[in-house]
Amino acid sequence: MRRTLWLVLTVILLILPTSAALAQTTPPTMSVAVGLDGYCGDEEGWCPVYVVLSNEGSDVEGTLSITSEGTDATYSVPVVLPTHSRKGYYLYLPYSFLSSKMYVNLESDGLLLASTKFTVHTLATEDRLYGIIGDRPSAFNFLSGIYLGGETAVANLDAATLPPDPLGWERLDLLVVNDTDTTRLDAERLAALTTWVEHGGHLVVGGGAGAIQTAVGVADLLPVTVNGIRQVENLSALLLTGVSHVAVGPYPVAESTLREDGNVLIEQDGLILIARRAYGDGYVDFLAFDAALNPFTAWDDTATMWTWLLNVPDHDHIALRNRYSAMEAAEAIPGIEPPSTLQIALFTFIYILIIGPVNYLVLRWRKRLERAWLTIPAIIIAFTSCAYLVGFQIRGVRPVLNQMAAVYLPAGGRTGRVSAVMGIFSPRRTTYDVQVGSDGVYGLGRDLFGGDSAAFETIASVDDGIVIRRLRLNVSEVEAFVGERYVEMETPATANLTVTRGTTGTLSLTGVLHNGGRSLQDAVFLVGDARQALGDLEPDGEAAVRVSYTPFAAQARSIGDRIMGPGS
Incomplete structure (x- = not known):
């Protein structure tokens, strides 16, 4: 044992x-x-x-x-x-x-x-991406055959693993949610969905037998309030969408009441079949019937109805698109502009004048021409030191961060999309770690001209933003980055402006700009080819706007020069 x-x-x-x-x-x-x-x-x-x-x-x-x-x-x-x-x-x-x-x-x-x-x-810019969340995603494969410009791809998505940041939604054109439990959308993803719609997304929510569980998680976005389910014998009102024939039911449909800002697109005997709500720049549609349903006898009628449904105005995402203009704006750093051509020419003329005729005449007057071997190096050293000191004063000893941000807020929206252009100027050859308060950052500049695009080692996500690690800069070099994110606007900026036309064809814009809940430093009002500096604006502050501009005029100056103003 x-x-x-x-x-x-x-x-x-x-x-x-x-x-x-x-x-x-x-x-x-x-x-x-x-x-x-x-x-x-x-x-x-x-x-x-x-x-x-x-x-x-x-x-x-x-x-x-x-x-x-x-x-x-x-x-x-x-x-x-x-x-x-x-x-x-x-x-x-x-x-x-x-x-x-x-x-x-x-x-x-x-x-x-x-x-x-x-x-x-x-996907190319003209292509479309339609996402499907539901138990029968294959029922929507026909969407790939709908031509609204470019090719169409259909993506099978999971509510629980959608990107929590709206930046990850921007390539999506349409989202269909049908016969699924939308409470699987957590708070982050529901907020991302709301922001995506607000900035131009198109959400379609299906009904049918699963209408209640489908609507509950996105109820605040819908154009209707879902009250229950009932059976109808036919959906003949769908003939208004251009289809040829609707098969006889019965069909389970959702009973609902219209919200104040909702619009009925198709109604049958007092029952709302299709309703729409404009939400910011986007749209939310509710179908009382199962969106995966094919109630038509002709094989192409389903595509016909959805083509009718998807025929809404496109809203491009307001984002920085012209990378050259962004680079120019980033390099427009006040206080470090190089001397003008006239100043350099004047400096060179004085240098030649002193080292040549003046030096000779002085030595001849003093009868010391043999001392030229001393005076010429001394003059060279003096002018070189002067040029170095001027360059040192222009360049400084500390790096300079120049940042300009554009915020787009849809009408009636609460979340703005920020595109910030950052120019980092280095007075010497070294490396930096730069932290920015953005959710996404990418570099500009070097890859614009086919050169080395890896000016940095790593762009790392941290708790309160992003860190650009080991950014390599040479002497007097500017490296540009773009940072993008969505931010909640506590109190959006508003304006009360009046446009009047002058006798010469110019337009005058006058009124008051009311700042929102964020402080603005060196704010600038741009319209057409005109610019007005507003200075610093405190939260809820006001600024008078009075500017004249020529409509449809070509922009003679770069965006950087227009923002920084004359003499920049």
Whole structure:
């Protein structure tokens, strides 16, 4: 008996270290979901990448990074993975960073723990992306055949894993939510959905037998209030959409009452079948019947009805598009402008005059021509020192950050989209770490002219923004970045302006601008080819606007010069 007990204890002691060693050596695993069901834009916007890490080994504290073929730069986020944990991380990549080969790496203390490769399906600017959330996404495959300009892709999306930041939604043109539990949308994703609609998105919510569970999570966005479900024998009113024939039912439909700002598009015997609500720059449609339903006898009538439904005005996302103008604006840093051509010519003329005729005449007058070997080097040293001091005064000793931000707020909206252009000037050759309060950042400048685009080592997401790590700058160099994010506007800015036409064809704009809940420094009012400096505006402050401009006039000056004003 004692011998058996010792044998059992020995086996346990042998197993425990082995199990501990296995726990220590089991690497984390990762899965990657790119874009919206794999789709991203190819010319503008952001591509969300969702990485899920599973760790069955020891605790891991490291960095999750994404690299692109052809550049040494990375986008990264810090990672903390306790043992037996599973976490998801979102990274937002600018379109300029995307390539045919992308790599995701998990590193800790300089060791590579996990790595994988992924590809991106890019959509052209004129292409459309329609997302589907529901139990029967294949029922909407016909949407890919609807032509409204460019190709159409249909993405199967999951409410629980949608990007929590609206930047990740911008490539999406349409979202259909049908026969699904919308309470799976957490607060972050519901806010992102609301912002996306507000800035031009088109949301279609289906009804039918699952109308109540579908509507409950997005009730505040709908043009109607859903009250219950009932059966109808036909949906003949859908003939108004241009279809040829509607099959006989019965059909389960949602009973609803119209909101104050809702509009009825199709009604049948007092029952709202299709209603629409304009929400900011976007639209929210509610279908009382199941959106996956095909109640038509002709095979192409479903596409006909949806073509009618999707025929709404397009709203482009208001974002920075002209990269050259952005670069010019970033480089328009007051106080570090180089001397003008006239000043350089005058300096050169005085230098030649003194080192030549003046030096000769003075030495001849003093009868010391043999001293020219002393006076000429002295004059050269004096003028060189003067030029160096002037350059030193212009350049300074500290880096300069020049930042300009444009905020677009849809009419009646509460969330603004910020596009900030940042120019970082360095008086000497060195590296910097720069922290900015944005959700997405990408570099400008070097890649505009086919040069080295990796001026930085890493763009890392942190708790309160983004850090550009190891930004390499040469003497008197300006590196430009664009930072974008959505912000809540406590009190939006408003204006009461009047336009009058002059006798020469110019327009005069007069009135009062009421600032919102944020302080503005060196605010500028731009309209047409005119500019008015407003100075600093306190929250809820006011500024008088009085400016004349020529409509449709060509902009002779760059955006940077227009913002900074004459003499910049």
